[in-house]
Amino acid sequence: MTTIVDELMLRFGRHNDAKNAKHLLPHFERALSVPNKLNEKCAEAKADKHLSETGRTAKVRDVAPSFAPDVIKAKSAAALARRDIQRQRDALTPRVTDHKDVASAMLRLDLRQFLRGKPVAEIARLAEQNPSMLEAIFEGPAALSGLTDEVRGHILSQHLNKTAAPQMREIAEQEVLAEVLETAVAIASNALADAAGIRPQSIDSWLAEQAPAEAKAAAEALAAPRPLKSQSATPGPHPFDKILAEARAEVAAINLQ
Structure with missing residues (x-):
């Protein structure tokens, strides 16, 4: 036995x-x-x-x-x-590579607002079709895109199984x-x-x-912190305080709904 x-x-x-x-x-x-x-x-x-x-x-x-x-x-x-x-x-995980591009940051803000309330299957489909959509979804907390952490994790797994098998x-x-x-x-x-x-x-x-x-x-x-080998020097503070403030306001608005 x-x-x-x-x-x-x-x-x-x-x-x-x-x-x-x-x-x-x-x-x-x-x-x-x-x-x-x-x-x-x-x-x-x-x-x-x-x-x-x-x-x-x-x-x-x-x-x-x-x-x-x-x-x-x-x-x-x-x-x-x-x-x-x-x-x-x-x-x-998909991430923003150019934090100095204000126009792209505002676009991602609009994309997150666009995604809210849409069915999960549609969000997953849109994310696979548009790299900017993926960046928007994973730039901040899942709630910014109207998702739970579990659902966003599922979207990430689907994406990585295709792009990083x-x-x-x-x-x-x-x-x-x-x-x-x-x-x-x-x-x-x-x-x-x-x-x-x-x-x-x-x-x-x-x-x-x-x-x-x-x-x-x-x-x-x-x-003890253990940075990834691929990481370079620790980045400085994010320069776009206004954008971050708007993102926090988005989360607060979602929590009030």
Whole structure:
């Protein structure tokens, strides 16, 4: 009978050519090993005839903190992988390249007003036919074009599957591995919570207490900005305050409707 661990190992193996596979594999293996090692400790404690039931429980509980660093590192690796995936996707998103062209900025403003209230299917069709329409849709919040984030995300996926299929396939491979690692971390965390005698909802704070150095490093890694390699110097402030003010007014008007 195939276990969930077996299935996770199979899924990771199917996607081990992904860009992030080499980095995530050690974290994946260590996270998956936690339940097995805890089970071994439980068996050792149970076999010790000199220990009472309370003593056996305490023996396992005492060893549980030693696994906290690996679980924190694995969880951090998964979160960083998710962030990197999102940034790759963001880099493919249609964007305005010339912020000095006021006429084009005003045109995009008009296009967003034109799109409001139209059926989603029509908006998707128009976006595929007109690059300026895509720029208008993705220049600001989805509400500016009368869309939800979910619908705009669907339009983006359709567009990228047509214009950047190889990159999207690679991103999909990376997403599978991130999900598999997250599942392995969840299994390890539940096993640790059970061994430590705490509620699963308290596992994150417990991990941080047991391995504060690793928890601090993980938090700092997630807080640190990681610009895309293709990005140049940080752009200065947007020069068109009037246009931005009008865009904010658009959002406010939508919210009042």
